[in-house]
Amino acid sequence: MPEDANPEQRSRPPTIRDVAERAGVSKSLVSLVLRSSPKVSDKSRQAVDEAIEELGYRPSAMARSLVSRHSGVGGMITSNAHDAFYADVVAGVSSYVNEHSEGIVPLILHGNNNVEEEMLAARRFLELRAEWLMLMG
Known part of the structure; x- marks a missing residue:
């Protein structure tokens, strides 16, 4: 985090709103830049890219998954x-x-040759809204 960031910004990761404020643009424009839209x-x-660099902004995978309806898992x-x-x-699939x-x-979750643990692992993947699930064993 840059030294000139205010105390509130130092206590949390920068958001798309912070990037927009720093670049002097709207959140929508920042979103277009992040999606490499040709409309920008x-x-x-350049202003958005500089703000991203200065703030150390990283897009939130969780926020993206809510918008795209894809978990990425x-x-x-x-x-x-x-x-x-x-x-x-596992190495080949990865x-x-x-x-x-x-x-x-x-x-990867391990069932340890135990049906109950394998069912628990499957439920966890369902809760994570996994894109796909592979059972081995």
């Missing part, structure tokens, strides 16, 4: 994480997702 002038884009449940076969499958599914984070 170079001058406005993919789920894998394995019954035996220590088995080399499952480790290879690699594929990283290359082909921009914005999806694969999460």
Whole structure:
């Protein structure tokens, strides 16, 4: 956080509103810049980019998921994480997702060969609104 930030800004991460104020533009324009919209002038884009850099702004994945209705979470449940076969499958799926599914984070939960733990893991993924769920084991 820059030294010239006020105390309120130092106690919380910068928001899209903070970026808009710093750049002297609307929140809507900041949103357009973040989405790489061609409708934004170079001058406005530069002002927003500079404000983002100065404030150390990072878009909120949670806020984006509310707007887009996509959680950005993919789920894998394995019954035996220590088995080399499952480790290879997890590595392969993670690699594929990283290359082909921009914005999806694969999460892995272990069922420990216990149906109740596997059901609990599945419920957790449902609560997270996982984009997909893979069961192994």
